[in-house]
Amino acid sequence: MNGARDWRGLLFVAPFMLLYALILVFPLFRGLWLSLNRVDLFGDGRFVGAANYVRLANDPIFSTALLNTFKVTLMIVPVLTVLALLLALALNNAGRGAALLRGIFFSSAVLSVTIVTLIWRFVLAPDAGLLGEAWKAAGWQPLAFLSDPHLVLPALAITTIWWSLGLPMLLFLAGLQQIPHDMYEAAALDNASRWTTFRRITVPALRRTIVLVVMLQTAAQLQLFGQSQLLTAGGPSGASRTAVLFLFETAFGRWELGYASAAAEMLFLLILAVTLAQYWATGRGREASGAR
């Protein structure tokens, strides 16, 4: 291979690389630079070093937002993964009804967050909501999902799970289709119960998909924003404020762009760390169970 040839090869990837640099790499570094400055709406600001980060570390609102984010992610991801897997198992057959149900369950994924929160506001509102009416019909005091600080994160989680179920379900369905049918026939001849078959045949075969779903969803839910903003605006008194909502309010509410950038960098590092930790943990798990 000669140099000229290498250079011509680069031409093919150049459009992508340019776009990638323009909309991902540049903002990342621009953000990093911003986070080291005190910037407001008027002008470029001045360099303040790590001051924004120090302030962040001592900001109880930010730490509450981070904690909320992790809590709601922990509420969403396990339930979402298990639900999506169960749905996929139930709908993994060739029947017409199953195809219809697959479509219905996936359809929530194509709705915009605005519509999703609108729907769930109707369901969750204590005075006239669907759930409230049901509660009243049962003779109970309706739960104030959107105004009780202990219930608002679960409400956010339920809304998000309902909205996000489609894609993981689809991934699991694809994974299930990859399992050769004769594997199940061999298991039937091996006298395996349904539970044993699930545990020893299906789950190991879906391992990679499970890891993928958990990692994707964790990274996605740590950035949860729209539901929190539209359903409760972070309230009551910050009980449902997530990290990205904090970021949004700081940047576009108070126009503290440098401070918001510092928060964004922190969140980016946290997501990166969590994702890498998950990757590392599942990689080790695979080694322990013997490489395929």
Add this chain to the structure above:
Amino acid sequence: MATLELSNIRKAYGGTPVLDDVSLSVAEREFIAFLGPSGSGKSTLLRIIAGLETLDAGEVRLGGERIDPLPPGRRGVAMVFQHYALYPHMSVRENMAFGLRNARVPREEIEARVAEAARVLEIEAQLDKKPAQMSGGQRQRVAIGRAIVKQPRLFLLDEPLSNLDAALRMRTRVELAQLRQRVDAAFIMVTHDQAEAMTLADRIVVMNDRRIQQVGAPMEIYSRPANTFVARFVGSPAMTLAPAALSDGEGPFARVRLASGAEVETRVPRAGLPAGDGLLLGLRPEMVSVTAPGAGTADAEVMLLERLGERTLVYARLAGGQDVTAEDKGDSPLRTGDRIGLRLDGAAAHLFGPDGAGHHAEAAR
């Protein structure tokens, strides 16, 4: 005593019949081969016995007990799948132990059986490997091992050799023959390879067109085919079937006349044959030899030669347009287009009635 008893089994897939009134009785320790072209229902029948497929009508009994209502794991049968169907996430040892564990066999017993099977199959060194780390031949052994450890009353094998290369296939064939000597169980093997069926089976079940065409020992299938399908399907190259008419005569054996005018004296008893024409004369290549023109039963033209080394197959055409396959010595001097004579060995020839049923020479008995 019969181990396996199939009676009047019917099966259709959505209105398309696949098996039609199939009955069969398998003796203890017998090795049966289901032989037939692709799509003849061999796998379906095997899977019905295994319980992987339901039947529309009929019964399956194993050791006197009716098993068709039982789930696959409760039938006392073991199956070796065409693509092995090993569990990819389990080691070889776990693959073999899985069924025993599900059946709550004590741990020491499981270990002993797995060790014994591994010893017999010479896969002791592979016990801790995953299937993906093994060659096709080794996986095949694991699949067989997984069946052996269950100590079933009946082994079911669906085209067990079809995924192996030629050399390995030969070796595995020998090993299968040895295996059935050692274990106290019956075997049913599905195959579309007649050489496999002929060498391994005690009896061959020839299937076609939803039905069992013939059941018999390999040589019986070969020398006394029940009908034209079996006659053409078993034996390679296929038997020549030439339209023939029964000649008048008084002898005990049938004398037939081919379209070319040639007359052949068979050893097939005249009694029992339908009168008139509509017969087919069946000639295997080894019953037709090459002579000088005019010296044989009929004259023919060489259309194609197939030199196999120890013998030469001669594809010739009789005057009436009938194609006949003959056999000549390995260093045959013939060339395509040569005029030759053919001597048809009527003493070994077969006759088939208009209904396709076979009539055979008494001497062959």
